[in-house]
Amino acid sequence: MAEAEAEWELCKENIQPLRGGRAMSALKEALTLQEEGGSAITQRQQAFETELRMYDGDDPLDVWDRYIKWTEQTFPQGGKESHFSVLLESAVKKFTEENKYYNDARYIDLWIKFADHCQEPLDIYRYMQAQGIGLMSSAFYIAWSEEYEKRGNFRNADSTFQEGLNCGAKPQDRLKQFHKALQARVTRQVMSGMGQESGVVDAMEMDMEEPNRKTLVELKALGKEKAVAPISRGSSITTHQPRRLQMKAPMAPLRNSRLMVFDENKKVAEPQDPKLESWMGPPSARAKENEQKPVKWTKAKLPKKTHAGLPVVIPAPAKPTFQPFVEECEQPPAVTPCKINPSMNSVLSARKPHREETPLKRVQDWQAQHQAAGAQAPGADSKPREQSMYCKELLFNGATEFCIEELRAMRYHQKHAQRLVASSSSSNSSPGDESAGASAASESCRAGPSSSGSSH
């Protein structure tokens, strides 16, 4: 046991923390499994994928819930093979229509995990509120106010708890307990703040007095050519400093802020969205690193070369050295303006315009589409609609796609297993057979198309 513990200690920085903490046994198992090689894990994944598509009962959320929980425990480092964010997004999207799950603790838990994965969790929580998801659950309000607290917005954190209490969220004791804890933290801060000499003065000024270079701010332009670091990280970090007292001026727009912090108290006329919710258009959820448009690096120009006897046209690059932040509404996209001779390179063809996609936007769009389809809105789409004549939902239900033959093979295996059970139970009639048979059937159906014997 000591060695297993030592092993965990060695790679603990690679283990992503979970909200609810990790079970030590599951963690150890996951780490040993990963060392041995991925096949046991892949088999289990396949089993889950099969179950997702074959499930016939009343509670499909159960399969998703178990799958996601297992993924979380088995992939402590996260990573692409876990398909975790894909799964989360699919699960969340799939049940947006199912009102019965709106106050199901498992579903709300999925949403909270989803929000954690997005860049702007606050938007997710607001969306949930607008849709009526989780309004009766204290976990929802607790998670939401935690987000506010992280950003130093104690007033909103407090009011979120109030809202929860007003709505009568259950369990109430838990809500009150967390509320009290928040209030305690706030008062402690105020007290410690009062104790210091500089008091509640904006702490930025404190740094100004020191002759050293400021930490975490914009880098000054260096050199003759005023080269600037392409991504300015300074501002976004300073806006998120925790424990920074902003009780005095919570609504003041932050300096150097490239993010427009949504303020619900301001009466902002929502420009777009004639659709369902009262707001739309959150900033991107996944970090898009190189958002800046390409610019000239140096003044040097390449001499015009000829290639295969044809002249190459090098276009002039974009003019501005920085792009002022524009909120992404219906912004026309980055169509590459190059006029590269197509005979040379078919890779760089003009990209078709596409909307900036964020997970939340995808969920909203999906829901909007479904509602439109349900309402049978004629002429809602300008382009002629196309209908795929195959069972799309079944094929693409999980994290990975299936082909039609895989689906059929799954069904074949399940039937085959049932036939085996039927023939074996008819030959011997012990009562314990039913459960043994059923589990054998489900085992072989879970074995699905790829594994010969699942290990679990």
Place this chain on the structure above:
Amino acid sequence: MSLFGTNAGFGTGGTSVFGSTTTDTHNPMKDVEVTSPPDDSISCLAFSPPTLPGNFLIGGSWANDVRCWEVQDNGQTVPKAQQMHTGPVLDVCWSDDGSKVFTASCDKTAKMWDLNSNQAMQIAQHDGPIKSIHWIKAPNYSCIMTASWDKTLKFWDTRSPNPMMSLQMPERAYCADVVYPMAVIATAERGLLVYQLENQPSEFRRIDSPLKHQHRCVAIFKDKQNKPTGFALGSIEGRVAIHYINPPNPAKDNFTFKCHRSNGTNTATPQDIYAVNAIAFHPVHGTLATVGSDGRFSFWDKDARTKLKTSEQLDQPITACCFNNNGNICAYSSSYDWSKGHEYYNPQKKNYIFLRNAAEELKPRNKKW
């Protein structure tokens, strides 16, 4: 006399050229019906190579069986033999001398069927169902290539239980084709791998998929010097891409075309898009046939970029097609392809294999040679 056990042997007969009644749309093209078709969906068809005199057709099905028919010159089909697997058969192929047939199945094995002795023995084993099997005849070696859902590509000398070579793929194989020295495998997540088979198989290139939807079928085509030069790739949403490996002008030479869709001109109703189930190239003319979930087959000329013919709609999807070695016969199968899931499956519905004269209809638009 039926050699196929339970099935209605005499049945609808290969001689019924006058076909069925007008209300029955199971054979609207009035093609020749193969006698004693399998009892479940036909997954694959293959005609014998030119080394074997006459025409023999092999068909594998989801009823776990592989059947062999002799197709006589007068159009009559005679059932010859049958072999079983313990799982649905997904692919079949012939050896180059026409003495052996190789079958790949969901039971994770592949078998070699010696037609002379009518014995079948297992020659390959995978960790998952084998989706595709091909015979490779190289100057310095011969082997079987199997591509499976266990994400591996294995090469087998039929005399040894262990593979000669095993290559790892990024995803599950969905379809493959081999024309020496080129092999193309299309995988899940729209992957496309090209292998070169000279000396020994090795990965040649990974290609970005020209299609936006799941890959379903692939077929290699040859140039005028009879060398493989590119492939046609079909997707699950009514589109086929023609892709050359080393074209002089990729942007102009490679293209995709829509197929197996309904309501073409009528924009008021949504267009139904069907899966392309199989593609086959005519061995002489170089034109291609595609068959789809919509129950139609179409012939195309990829050089002239035109459609040559589209059939009437059959009442079931068409699941497989192939040409015989001289291109006179096109065989296609009509059975449920599971495109809409298990709810639309009717085990009582009969499955058919049809034979059509392909000599004239697949002539290219502008005769170049």
